[in-house]
Amino acid sequence: MKRIVVIGAGHVGFYVAERLSKKLKSDIKRGQVELMVIDPNQHMTYQPFLPEAAAGNISPRHGVVPLRQALKRCTILTGGVTEIDHASRKLVMQPIAGPVREIEYDEIVIAPGSVSRPLPIPGLADVAIGIKTMGEAIWLRNHVLQRFDVAATTTDPDVRRKALTFVAVGGGFAGAETLGELEDLTATVVDNYPEIDPAEVKWYLVEYADKILPEVGPQMGVYAARELTKRRVDVRLGTTLKSCEGGHVVLTDGEEFDSDTVIWTAGVMPNPLLKQTDLPIGPKGHLECNTRLQVATGVEAGTAEIGEVVDGAWGAGDSAQVPDTSDFPMPYCAPSAQHAVRQAQVLADNIHAKHVGAALKPYEHKYIGSVAGLGLYKGVANTYGFKAKGLLAWLMHRGYHLSRVPGVGRKGRILADWIVGFFTKREMVQLGEISLGREPFEAIAAGSDPARAGKSSS
Template sequence: MRKILIIGGGYAGFYAAWKLEKKLRRGQVDVTVVDPRPYMTYQPFLPEVVAGSIEARHAAVSLRRHLHRTRVVAGMVTAIDHEHRVVTVRPADGDAFELGYDLVVVTAGAVTRKFPVPGVAEQAIGLKHVEEAVAIRDRLLTSFDRAATLPPGSQRQKLLTVTVVGGGFSGVEGFAELLSLATSLLRRYPELDRGELRFHLVEASARILPEVTGPPGRWVVRFLRRRGGQVHLNTRIESATGGRVVLSTGEQFDSELIVWTTGNAANPVVGKHTDLPVDERGFLVVRPDLRVGTDREPVPDAWAAGDAAGIEDLTAPVPGTRTVPNAQHAVRQGKLLARNIAATLRGGRPKEYRHRSLGAVAVLGIGHGIFQYRRLVLKGPLAWLIHRGYHVLAIPTWERKVRVLAIWLTAGLFGRDIVSLASVQQPRTAFVTGGEPPESSLPDWRKP
């Protein structure tokens, strides 16, 4: 059997393995997926996880549950030595080890792009993984509980101030869902006033949502401002030390929650620790048929797809344009990877990747959204329904579709779940303290 090694269990990696199982007979190939997480994250649902509209586990698809004939290795690939057909894997426990292969599929994805802004590494939370979405939600809910016990003032204002950096889809949807959640929470917190909420969306360019055209993007800015959000365009964040946000415009404010969504950067394993060809940005050089290399210099037994791969968009009007790093492309590239690999193993020829965009859709809170397909633009509840309809069909496996639909129906009847489980990040605290209050909180007559 030929050994196929898939690096990364995200969209492209999961779909490549899933479809290879369907297209190749048992015993024909030995497929292994290596990923530090045992699941595929369905990232379009993360803003709804932030808002409590979807249960966190339902935005993740278990690799072991759905990949029945694929070996799943929990670990991070730290180096790819294609010349010797081996990768180095670092597991969570134990020593690093090597895995050999005959054919490699690189679907490692990208990482969140960061800038050397003081305080960001210590204060900000990304929005690329389920754990981050849960932490953001719990941080907001806990801030409301803490603020409700404080008198008006700077400390209370900091707890009720949220900053989202980045005006792409993740940033705008996360910002809108957080704002919608916070607004709805005020009904449960009579101690707080809507005028105390401060929500800031910071974008370095002159517009948000670059995947949509100018007028719809400007409409989203107006919509967010009407809802009480403050949108800062042509603005950079200069510092976030201690939660004190300093903008390039000179404005300053304290923010308890800072969410960082400034786009994707090259995966360092792909960009720095492989002998496969990479471009000037650190992305793999990939042919339209998803094989690594160029037409003149193909790399045998190496394939790639997803955010780590620089793949030309053959449907774009401008030659040399690369596919946008989003779920639409990653899912379809993963499926085509499986078909092309199966075809070449049978002596056939791989097909080139071509996919015209199905449009852009963003959710802006319950009952609100925007959808654009070419010149067609839809706003409000209809766009929101299109978003939900498309993504419940797109998330893999019927098991996940049913679970997501059930949660949506439940939320429609009873509203969002507003329970914060921030304490799960320190699960031993209650056990260690035994419920004993800290000495500093005791009145003088109770202190020893």
């Protein structure tokens, strides 16, 4: 039996597995091919919905896709790959429990994506949170909502000010959309707290470059910054975080304040798993690939050169450097879902082509622009040169992502969330106690009162 292993069931891995499992349906049925998918989560996360999940516009469960339901012809292993020795076609994975497993394969698709890129900024590792997983989105929602209970209940003005000050560092998709959604949430939620003056709630968006949302182009980026400013978000361009020790935030423009909430989205880096392989890695830590999405060395940026191919190894998405052969002013495809899902199609087709002895095709895609949501009924869009803002852009954002999220059932659930949200009051429940897990029971079992120990927070 030939084994094809897909590492990571994100935008690349999920769509590769889905497409390939259809193309290889009869081979899989006959037991001639096994398509194995390995991911630490039992679901695919549709990342562009993380800000909407954090804001409570969709249920977190609806922003993810259960692998066993969606990829029925695949073998699913839940755990993280820790090493790849491609020379001997073996990998090591750590299941969620129990001993490590060594797995042999014939073909491997390496798509573990990217991770938040932390910088050596004092306090960052202790205080900040990223937004790459559904767990982080849920935590952030609970944490932000709970700040209002902290502020409304404390008698200490410093604790109150710190609780009601929120910072997002990084003005790309993740930072601007998360801030846009959460600011919109807090602007509504504050009405339920007569003790809090809305002017006390302060949001900062800190961006090193001189514009935000480069994905929608400079004109729409300027519009987005202006709209956020109108919503009293303090947008600091050309600025970054100097330190945030103990929640005391110091910006490079000299501003200082205390905040309980620092959302870090200032850049991503390729998954560190790539360093634990014998495969070629580029200068920024990406897997070196050609436009056929084969791992290959000696490929010049921006060209369709084939290079020296590493047989049986394939890569795409955020963790790969794939030459961009369009006239987009970037030598390699930018990390985006737009590239990831399209690369996944070509990658699946090429593995199938190799399997049946057909010719491989190159990945060619001209960036079509993007859509971004900035809270309910607010957004910016720039696709195929068509620029939109406000309600129209927001509808484009929702329509586009609804069409892209896998599965009819998932689409139906998300649509239902939106319709219910439209006709009902904004959901302001926070369930921060889920992160306490067994702690309240342990406290009771130990004879102490969990409420006295403050065991009810996120």
